[in-house]
Amino acid sequence: MKTHVWRPLYVVIGIILIILIIRAFYVPSDFGVHERGYMYGWYRKGNIEEWKNFKVKYQGEGYCKDCHPDKIESIMKTPHAIIQCENCHGPAIDHPSEPPKLKIDRSREQCLRCHFPLPYPTSGRANIRGVDPERHNPGIECVMCHNPHSPSSGGKR
């Protein structure tokens, strides 16, 4: 028998065929080479839509304005105007339906983000006034005395 030498090769080809058949069923049809070429554009196209449909959580100041104009107006007159509402009030998501009430971050750490004094030359941080948290009423929330919506009205005694 001259052809017995090729038997193993037939087995190998058989296995390759099985892999290709599985591939035809398993790999989604939109998987292929897309715009950026094979090196950077080898992917499943449907994934782009999946990422576009990811839920947006932070809505931005404009979202708060319609229902809370007074709050926006008050803070706009202060240096805290630059801070987004959601930075302290948390992401709006679908507020007021979900969540119905936003959890406000009233902790000392939130204020210390900017108001821990770091006198760094060449950095904008040096221009922000701060306090030593270990000396200035340690353990008490800053908002007990200071109103973030009106910080320059001074600390209440």
Add this chain to the structure above:
Amino acid sequence: MPTMMSSLLLNLIVHGEEWTAKELFVYPNEYIYWSIQIVMYPFMTGLVAGAFVLSSLYHVFGVKQLKEMARFALVFSFALLFCAPLPILLHLQHPLRGFHVLMTPHFTSAIAAFGIVFFSYGAIVASELWFLYRRHFVDVSLSLKNKPDKSLSEWIRFLIFCSLTLGVYDVSEDALKRDERAIKILAGLGIPVACFLHGYAGFIFGSVKANALWMTPLMPVIFIMSAIVSGIALCILTYIVTMELRKLFVTRKKTPHQLYQSREEIKSVELNVIKMTSRYLLFFLIAAISLELLDLVFRGYTAVKSWDVLRSVIYGKDFTNIFILQYGVGNLIPFLLFLTPGLTIRRVVLGVILVLFGVFMMRWNVVIGGQAFSLTFSGYMHYHLPIIPHNLETFKEGFAGAASIFLLPFLLFWLMSKIFPVFSYKTEH
């Protein structure tokens, strides 16, 4: 630490955090992601490639003294081949998706070569084994076929051996000669594929420009050289162990195959084969160490941006791992053991164990060493290998997982020797 405990409870210890300790300035997302299993993988594939090259030395280059070793090495290479993908499966965060590399391979990545290389290498080794043992399969299946009352285990044995013949029952002189020629071609074809099998592993590291220690064109060559070293060393070791076991059986008159009449005959054959093989071991050992030292010298001489942090890692933190363990214990001492006159089996055993340790340390120093410094070049990461596992992750990526993978090929080899008997003159070509 309380924060660590609460994070553990919430399953928020990120992959790598448990065994990484950061020092100085390290990016927040940097951890030792490629740990012990990535050290094991090139180690195992190195053993595979090395064992195969050793087997081919007989089949292709006709080095007659290696005849016994050749058959042994081929079966062991096959057993190792099944164990080699296991470190990867234990490392992958989604092991069940591992076959995606066969479904949508991205060939700009060295890892994508895994599917093709492993498969073709497996095909070559399996085919070569088929040709080598074909007569044995035919003999066993025919003898079992003619037996009237078969027990269950004999039925299973019959089915296995029947299917292994692939429907070919011609064992004439002509057919066997054709088998020999096929073996020779496959062994010759297999050498570059075995080199590729391990070269691509070296390329995986050498092509990562982001890692200052890994990035060098020498990496694939260094890996291949040390792979061959480890393969040869492992074959010598297992060969000696099996020969010792056979001597034990002969003394106690338990062996089914009365091949050698006496202990002395076994002993003389052994030493000859081993002396021959260890010469090749030394040659590749010298090649491997030369390339590594060359790489080190070049780095020190050119002193690019990363040299400061690399120097502090190589000559500082990893000094013991590199110079004492890998170069000293793993290279220099075996060198002396093999070269000083009056070679004994005991010295060979010690030598090959140290060589295997040295090759393992080389993989360790590349993989872990490459992650010992931060991408910032101003920070370090220390690796603490999990010894006693307390969850799945510390088992998979810890000492327990690595040890199981190291021991598995021996178990598989024993199982395979039931189908591919390694020491039987009756089936020999």
Add this chain to the structure above:
Amino acid sequence: MISRRDFLKNAAKGIVGLSIPLAAIEIISPEKIFASKGDKKVRWVFLVDTYKCVGCGLCVKACKLENEIPYDANVTRTWVERYVIRKDGKVFADTPKGARDGFTTDKIALGEGKYQEIKKEDISQAFFVPKLCNQCENPPCVQVCPVGATYQAPDGVVLVDRKWCIGCGYCIMACPYGVRFFHPVYKTAEKCNFCYHRITKGLKTACVQACPFGARQIGNIKDPDDPVSKIIMTERVGILKEEYGTKPQVYYIGLNKEVR
């Protein structure tokens, strides 16, 4: 010994046999490769002003909440680094929890529970550097993905397909900037994607929106009227680790040579 005729016959059979399944592969189609190289209308780029950044870390907090990265996990899609350069030339840098809680101590974290105290008068200069994925033009992370799970979208953003990623970690090792990590829950590779779900709707990224000081901005380099494009084209901007040839698309104003 097989005759030449038989060899040729079998080879021909083999080739014909193989070409049938090869047609089913279609891994690379030449027409698709030479098709348009990207959406010509949009290419997202980012601009960081290190003079304006104060290290408040509100960007890191917003990113974590917007992109569902577990808040207490020690990984983050974006972070802020602090550099303090002493008058004797020594540079200290740290990034505690990626600046998730800002910088609320003047002691530099050295790891292993150690801190470096620096006196105010010893400081020559100090600044903050926000970092995020550079969405490189030649992303090495995409090049090394073995299965095509990470890729570059036509508008330049590099994304990860969570359903396809096998979790090998090669992309994480290949990124020179250290922006990638394993998501602790999904166990796939993860990184900043310029809040793709927001920018494709005309919103700003979470970090750009959260930053009170305007240190972060996102724009479209293909739009000549985009304020970000104008700054990049007309002012002195720098990029990170350009020696790697990745062509990063996050531009820095005030980039110091000591920035890692």
